[in-house]
Amino acid sequence: MxxxxxxxxxxxxxxxxxxxxxxxxxxxxxxxxxxxxxxxxxxxxxxxxxxxxxxxxxxxxxxxxxxxxxxxxxxxxxxxxxxxxxxxxxxxxxxxxxxxxxxxxxxxxxxxxxxxxxxxxEPRVSRRQRRKAAEAERALAAPLEREAGQTV
CATH class of the missing domain: 1.20.1270 (Substrate Binding Domain Of Dnak; Chain:A; Domain 2)
Structure with missing residues (x-):
């Protein structure tokens, strides 16, 4: 190992x-x-x-x-x-x-x-962790935007 x-x-x-x-x-x-x-x-x-x-x-x-x-x-x-x-x-x-x-x-x-x-x-958040958090927010926001666009 x-x-x-x-x-x-x-x-x-x-x-x-x-x-x-x-x-x-x-x-x-x-x-x-x-x-x-x-x-x-x-x-x-x-x-x-x-x-x-x-x-x-x-x-x-x-x-x-x-x-x-x-x-x-x-x-x-x-x-x-x-x-x-x-x-x-x-x-x-x-x-x-x-x-x-x-x-x-x-x-x-x-x-x-x-x-x-x-x-x-507070300890600094690494760049990699900030990118992952931003990608996760975008991934969660995309379906909500599609649903909001369909209901209008």
């Missing part, structure tokens, strides 16, 4: 993902990982040395931690997103211009997406 377990995992993952600011947490996590990886770049690649001490490693680690906590504890998303955007901005001074701006921008965008996420929204 090639797709047996996959048919159960995908809907479960979609339900899990719908209950949290998934993309915001993922982008913040990726931003933190990218900044941490650019700290290990060779001296030829490094543009801005900055404070390479504890702050150079601490801020991207906090970014990474905030991203993971957003994914697994969405109830505290506002606190983690504010900390995430502040720390992302701080990496500009401490970590190779914020991981060559890529990690910093990923962190800022991810934090903003998380801050704007609302848990009480």
């Amino acid at each position: 090639p797709g047996g377990s996959r048919g159960k995992v995908r809907p479960a993952f979609r339900r899990w993902r719908a209950g949290r600011p998934f993309w915001g947490g993922l982008l913040l996590t990726l931003g933190g990982a990218e900044v941490l990886l650019t700290l290990k770049a060779s001296l030829d690649v490094i543009l801005h040395v900055g404070m390479q001490g504890l702050a150079g490693y601490l801020l991207p680690t906090v970014m990474l931690l905030c991203g993971v906590l957003i994914l697994f504890n969405p109830a505290q998303r506002l606190f983690y997103s504010v900390i995430g955007v502040l720390v992302s901005l701080g990496t500009w001074m401490t970590s190779n211009l914020g991981g060559f701006f890529v990690g910093m921008l990923l962190g800022i965008v991810g934090s903003c997406l998380t801050f704007g996420w609302l848990p009480d929204q």
Whole structure:
């Protein structure tokens, strides 16, 4: 059975993902990982040395931690997103211009997406489901229109 377990995992993952600011947490996590990886770049690649001490490693680690906590504890998303955007901005001074701006921008965008996420929204209806509903309405309306035309 090639797709047996996959048919159960995908809907479960979609339900899990719908209950949290998934993309915001993922982008913040990726931003933190990218900044941490650019700290290990060779001296030829490094543009801005900055404070390479504890702050150079601490801020991207906090970014990474905030991203993971957003994914697994969405109830505290506002606190983690504010900390995430502040720390992302701080990496500009401490970590190779914020991981060559890529990690910093990923962190800022991810934090903003998380801050704007609302848990009480109705899930979006997919385009396929909207088409099926429209076709069903047309199919129900067609016989009623024919009956209305015959009685006049």
